[in-house]
Amino acid sequence: MRAVQMLATCGVALTIATAANAQEVDWKKVDATLGKTAAVSGEVHRYGFPRSDLQVTVDGVAIRPALALGGWAAFMPMRGEAMVMGDLVLLETEINPVMAKLLEGGIEITAVHNHLLRANPETFYMHIGGHGDPVKMAEVIRSALALSKTPFNPPAAAPIPAPAIDLDTAQLDQIIGAKGTVNGGVYQFNVPRRDPITESGMTVPTAMGSANAINFQPTGGGKAAITGDFVIIGDEVNPMIKTLRANAIEVTAIHSHMLTEQPRLFFVHFWANDDALKLAKGVRAALEKTAVAKS
Template sequence: MRKMLWMMVSFLATAFAASASAQEIDWQKVDDAFGRKPAVSGDVHRYGFPRTDLAVTLDGVTIKPALALGGWVAFKPMHGETMIMGDLVLLESEINPVMLKLIEGGLEITAVHNHLLRASPATFYMHVGGHGDPAKMAAVIRDALGASKTPLATPVAAAPAPAVDLDTVQLDQIIGVKGQANGGVYQFAVPRRDPVTESGMPITPVGPMGVAIAIGFQPTGGGKAAITGDFVLTNDEVNPVIKALRSNGIDVTAVHSHMLNEQPRLFFLHFWANDDALKLAKGLRAALDKTASTKS
């Protein structure tokens, strides 16, 4: 009982310290460095860098940025400074110039890999991390992205996205959580039941920090949808999920890590299919049932 009480007090003290630290940060300097406003969730500020300049096709589907081309960087107060995590979407020719700028600026590269197969042009994903002054890290990331063709001008107000032509009520029921429309894509973020920590600090909220199971449905007509995203898995879940997806006609396109020091050790499994949306949702649900994920 004493141990549980101590753990609760310790967690609350950490959360309070993070909240106080978040209030002390001059977020306007970070906004100015990026030339855009963040999405704020709790104490996390997440900045989006979608590759709206690219026309990427896969199996005849033109991929919307919200489905698989949405680069981002998230800032979270941690231990008196700020931790960043991010996922930058790059062309092959952009990888080394961007990486060099990040290294010169003192940030970490935690992964470089593909998420999709057969896409044209091929896209790669560079995961980044770091700790320090948020405005300085933002300036490094802005400079690094300048070595790519990632759009960096202040985003103009986007036109209303087309309605998602899918039975979203049934999709919600099958997946087991409430999805949301974003940029013509219907997205799900399914949290894991077990907490994820980085350097002893809880990585929360899990969706904005990239450690929730992410699933996107992009309508392709006639009740069909292209799906992709990533499952966040512990080592013992990887092969059961692979088998569940493949037995339901869903391609597994990558299995790899995104981070270096997280606990528990996590693996990220990416997938792709274009078929009847409800059929695919049932296949995804079968895979989710192999994980320690939440279901409402």
């Protein structure tokens, strides 16, 4: 009984400490530094840096930012400071100046690679991480992205509204086994893994990039271009890519995004443009090769 009471007391103390950490961060200053309002999910404050300035095509499909050009940085309170993780979308000529500024400011580079094949212009993805004062880290990220053409200011003219999702989203939800959301003309799924993922002793929430991300962009006639990434462990890699290829879904990259996560993870990126329901069944078959959370 005494042990139970001690555990309960520790649990309350941990909850209070976590809440205190969240309160210690002045999120309004982080918002002001980045010039954006965060999307808040639990303790995670996530900021989007979509490359709306780029006109990227793959196999003749114009890529919407929400499909594959949505850079971001997410902050979470950590032991009185904050942890940051992110994914910055860059052109080849932007990689070195942005990297130099990030490293100079103490932000770690955890990966640089492609997500797509045959993208025109070619795009690259710089994954970042760090721990420290969230305002200072935001300043570094902002100054680094200023060396790219990543937009921060609102467009001079009102943006053209995204078209309606011309897909059977109820059927997609049923096949994938999760509820999708609409974002910028793209239907998106985030399917978490069954077991927790940790980095530096902290659980990495789905809002910080630990979930399977599956995006459908309508291309007309019930078809969709799909891309995203599956978050899997080593033993799942080859069964998954065989399943994707058997379902006419191209594997475009296999790599890591983090450095010291547990368990060791690999991110499998994919692409196809075909009947949306057919592709959803292929995606579902691939998910079944992994340890995903039950919906």
